[in-house]
Amino acid sequence: MTAEIAATGALRADRDRPDTATRPKKRRSDRARAEARLGWMLAGPAFGIMLLVTLYPIVQALWDSLFSLRLTAPDDREFIWFRNYQVILGDPAFWQSMGVTLFITVVTVLLELIIGFAFALVMHRAIKKLRGFARTAILVPYGIITVVSAFAFFYAFDINSGGYVNSWLSWVPGFDEDLNWFASQSTSLVVIILSEVWKTTPFISLLLLSGLAQVPGDLEEAAKVDGATSWEVLRRVILPNMKAAIMVAVLFRTLEAFRIFDNIFIMTAGANDTEALSLLAYNTSIGRLEIGLGSAISVLLFLSVLIIAGIFIKGFKVDLSAGRNS
């Protein structure tokens, strides 16, 4: 820290070169104030814009959610307190949507954790010649547009678009080759989750990779010398040492998976009970122009994210600054 402050001084070293050790107290606080001012001058614009583009809309959504308001009849706007919330919370469709969102979130994050960890191990252990190769391959889905991924999986599975997956699976006993994947909830969810997992695993595997890098290598060696099997090393040494990284990865991906939208919009548009919360909010406000109701769903979605984050941070004691080196 002192090094940082000292380095900061260099920024204005052309103006004054005070002797750090004998600096009088008054000057020190002047300097501190000047530094704080400079700090906020530099960081302020980014901070302000972040607040502006999120805080303002959510406050507006809170306000709009208290009105009965449709854009098709804007003059019938009426203040109705919490009746929108009453309508939504009493609607089975909302709870069905909440259920499907939670299901997708849990399954996606679990699958990603397993595949992502395997990928992290590959990137960590591969010899130099292969490492770049492995990293490139693993990273490809990260750069690809989610909508593109959704179409790729949709066309592969959908029999009405000439999907070939059914003919590939025809050897599976009991598999119906005319199966329409997008005609029922469970089969639609399989493809939706597959595409979501494919697209977002790179992110989680990179988070886990940086966790792996923090596991002390000599600890691993010591366990091996003592005769531990690879599985034991993994369970007793590696995993406990990367708990922080795993929790951070799970928290981030859970919050992101909870707002799943693109894949569902492209593949089913919410048909067959696959309408996740984000899609329900979108269809209500921008699809049907029911701004009051849609805003209320948006607020509930926001609250859900807050609650999930709260559970993780308080309940599982996730330290988001884990490993921070300041």
Added chain:
Amino acid sequence: MRAMTWPQRIMWLVIIAAVLVWSLFPVFSIAMTSFKTQAGLFSGTLLPEEWTWENYATILAPGGSAQDLFLPALRNSIGISLIATFIAVVLATLCAYAIARLDFPGKRIILTTALAVSVFPIVSIVTPLFNLWRVVGLYDTWLGLIIPYLSLTLPISIWTLAAFFRQIPWELEQAAQVDGATPFEAFRKTVVPLAAPGVFTTAIIAFFIAWNDFVYGISLTSTDAARPVPAALSFFTGASQFEAPTGAISAAAIVVTIPIVIVVVIFQRRIVSGLTQGAVKG
């Protein structure tokens, strides 16, 4: 490095092959679809029975039926994503510099806010913006997308850059000044070369995120004046009502994917280090 035994070599070959298939297969699959003829689309096979460029002609060639849908969208996506990335990286560089080098109250608040914004449900923001943008005339304009894109690109840029900047040995700058360089020279010759890779990597990551956006794209635009590629893809229709847009969508998907794959191949090492540092070490 110990020499590998043969079983180990084979194991690694299998592992790398599996990783390659998993990561590239969907891209390969949609690429194959993009080469199918209209009739061949329904063959139910992975590889086209008959290869054709006609889907690419549909979206790129003058007179192609989806050309006026795709090319404006491509222009919008590139322009809007680049501008949003540029603004985010400039603001985030200033912000991260302050966080890494200055001591001021509120540092933690800024980092926490960035974290909160990055997990904010976009759909919660989009309804009020949809309303407001219609009133103030930003609906269906570039600026109307650039502003909300900052909510996607700024937080990750701040975290990634702050992590990069913390690792720069700032003492070098002082040393250069002691050796007689002017403050500006010292900054330009010692700090800039060390910071530039971090800024560049952050720009790539931020661009990917803006480029990927779909929710803002479909909600805040209505015509080809501002509609970006992901949104446009979902609005493609066939040349006639009896033709599926499958081929055209696949070809468009490949056109927007190839540059990304090239960027990933060239800069994989930097992207990995940028993402891992920004995410956990932050």
